Amino acid sequence: MMKKRSYIVSPKVQLNGLASKTYDVVIVGAGIAGMSVALSLNPKLKVALMSKEEIDESSTYKAQGGMAISIGANDSPEKHIADTLHVGRGLCRQPAVEVLIREGAKALEFLESLGTNFNHDENGICLSREAGHSENRIVHYYDYTGRHIAESMAAKVAERSNIDLFHHCFLVDILTKDQQCNGCIVENSGELMVLHASEVVIATGGYSGLFARSTNTMTANGDGIAAAYRAGAVIADMEFVQFHPTAFTTNAGKVFLLTEALRGEGAYLLNDAGKRFMLDYHPSGELAPRDEVARGIVNEMKLNNTDVVYLDARHMGGKYLADRFRQVYSELVQNGYHMERDLIPIAPAAHYTIGGILTDLLGKSTLLHLYACGEAASTGVHGANRLASNSLSEGVVFGRRVAHAINTEFHKTDLVAVIDMEGERVWYSTDIKKLGQDLARVAGVLRKGEELSSLLETLKCEIEDEKNSMESVQGYQACNACQLAELLLEAALFRRESRGTHYRADYLARNDVDFNKHTVQQWGRRAALQ
Numbered sequence: 463m464m465k466k467r468s469y470i471v472s473p474k475v476q477l478n479g480l481a482s483k484t485y486d487v488v489i490v491g492a493g494i495a496g497m498s499v500a501l502s503l504n505p506k507l508k509v510a511l512m513s514k515e516e517i518d519e520s521s522t523y524k525a526q527g528g529m530a531i532s533i534g535a536n537d538s539p540e541k542h543i544a545d546t547l548h549v550g551r552g553l554c555r556q557p558a559v560e561v562l563i564r565e566g567a568k569a570l571e572f573l574e575s576l577g578t579n580f581n582h583d584e585n586g587i588c589l590s591r592e593a594g595h596s597e598n599r600i601v602h603y604y605d606y607t608g609r610h611i612a613e614s615m616a617a618k619v620a621e622r623s624n625i626d627l628f629h630h631c632f633l634v635d636i637l638t639k640d641q642q643c644n645g646c647i648v649e650n651s652g653e654l655m656v657l658h659a660s661e662v663v664i665a666t667g668g669y670s671g672l673f674a675r676s677t678n679t680m681t682a683n684g685d686g687i688a689a690a691y692r693a694g695a696v697i698a699d700m701e702f703v704q705f706h707p708t709a710f711t712t713n714a715g716k717v718f719l720l721t722e723a724l725r726g727e728g729a730y731l732l733n734d735a736g737k738r739f740m741l742d743y744h745p746s747g748e749l750a751p752r753d754e755v756a757r758g759i760v761n762e763m764k765l766n767n768t769d770v771v772y773l774d775a776r777h778m779g780g781k782y783l784a785d786r787f788r789q790v791y792s793e794l795v796q797n798g799y800h801m802e803r804d805l806i807p808i809a810p811a812a813h814y815t816i817g818g819i820l821t822d823l824l825g826k827s828t829l830l831h832l833y834a835c836g837e838a839a840s841t842g843v844h845g846a847n848r849l850a851s852n853s854l855s856e857g858v859v860f861g862r863r864v865a866h867a868i869n870t871e872f873h874k875t876d877l878v879a880v881i882d883m884e885g886e887r888v889w890y891s892t893d894i895k896k897l898g899q900d901l902a903r904v905a906g907v908l909r910k911g912e913e914l915s916s917l918l919e920t921l922k923c924e925i926e927d928e929k930n931s932m933e934s935v936q937g938y939q940a941c942n943a944c945q946l947a948e949l950l951l952e953a954a955l956f957r958r959e960s961r962g963t964h965y966r967a968d969y970l971a972r973n974d975v976d977f978n979k980h981t982v983q984q985w986g987r988r989a990a991l992q
């Protein structure tokens with residue numbers, strides 16, 4: 463079938479007919495990263511903050527664990543840096559890790575200054591443990607830290623008169639002129655609208671919602687990354703998808719995260735025969751790095767021919783569980799499970815995506831005036847595997863860095879009405895639900911070259927000849943999903959080794975000779991042209 467590439471709104475005539483607004487800064491995405499930017503920008507700047515859905519759909523809102531901050535009496539930033547580098551398996555960008563960890567305590571202060579609380583006891587702030595950490599260092603608010611942070615930040619955003627907040631606003635494409643970003647096109651309440659902006663910040667989150675089983679909602683499907691790719695920004699590390707070991711499936715078929723803090727505080731994993739198996743795979747048992755736990759679980763499911771293994775928290779006591787893990791506890795009760803009584807069936811699910819828009823330490827992408835932060839960005843802090851609870855602090859630390867760069871360097875761009883967008887959009891006939899199942903099967907915890915390449919070929923063949931009915935948010939999302947799936951599959955095929963979250967059954971060993979660099983292959987028009 464002929465590959466048809468169709469421009470969506472680039473012809474100038476079409477743009478001229480659209481409603482438009484002008485801002486100093488447009489921030490796409492209102493999770494922890496986007497709101498950190500918005501609340502740290504100079505209040506003299508006129509800002510648009512756009513959210514695709516309501517606040518409770520964001521990945522921030524769903525984050526249970528907390529933020530890893532090395533403030534404990536026996537802890538130090540050096541220990542936290544060492545843990546992050548160890549779990550990242552040789553691919554972390556060390557300067558980015560240093561920034562993340564050393565600015566963590568300031569990020570915590572920033573959140574506290576916005577009214578966010580964290581659990582305290584008689585000894586001060588409570589620090590819990592998660593996999594891969596050598597010390598207790600996760601600050602949390604019960605088991606709904608993300609929701610609490612998101613609500614506190616949203617309340618502050620609402621007080622800022624320089625910030626216009628748009629809900630249900632979908633990023634269609636990023637606009638460029640002379641290879642510089644100068645705004646974006648969004649769909650708001652069924653209407654396309656041009657937002658002219660001197661600076662655009664992408665904080666749209668990751669793409670784990672592309673997978674059939676994900677702890678995120680389907681809305682986490684990487685729209686900002688796909689738009690940045692079409693605009694010519696370099697995209698990196700797409701193969702690294704982190705699978706959370708312990709995801710429960712609700713009666714309604716929804717995947718629900720069971721926070722790692724449960725294992726951090728003593729819960730075990732049992733196989734179908736009731737055996738505690740993780741110690742057979744790793745000396746740290748249930749608290750081995752997440753990739754190792756996910757692979758251990760998948761292996762046990764294969765050996766026992768089951769779809770699940772079990773989380774056992776029965777020994778932790780109902781009173782404690784119902785208080786400390788109140789959100790998880792009540793969701794499980796609604797689904798007929800009592801943690802003090804029952805084994806809880808779990809299986810891994812796509813949870814966090816490491817790849818995204820390549821940025822420097824100030825969140826600048828390779829496209830002038832386009833920034834990225836949070837899960838949408840590839841800062842290099844996570845390498846091949848993210849250390850648990852490093853991502854909320856990443857959103858704050860790098861979000862604030864983006865704001866600082868804009869505050870320092872801002873000058874109004876001459877925003878001309880004629881926009882010369884270069885982005886291209888490919889329309890696919892792929893069934894997105896099926897793509898999610900295929901990705902989970904082929905690009906999940908265990909991968910094989912043959913299967914990756916066959917799915918990539920299928921995807922490339924399913925290019926639509928006609929775009930017509932696809933021009934809707936649903937159609938745009940489907941295009942984005944397919945473009946990102948292509949990038950992910952290409953990256954996974956290219957990386958002929960096993961490392962961190964990327965495990966190739968046909969290349970079991972880590973290959974330091976060919977792949978021990980931060981970014982081995984980057985995807986983006988600019989990279990392709992160089």
Ligand code: SIN
Nearest residue numbers: 526527721722850851
């Ligand atoms: C969890 O609560 O297990 C998630 C924490 C994280 O992904 O960092």
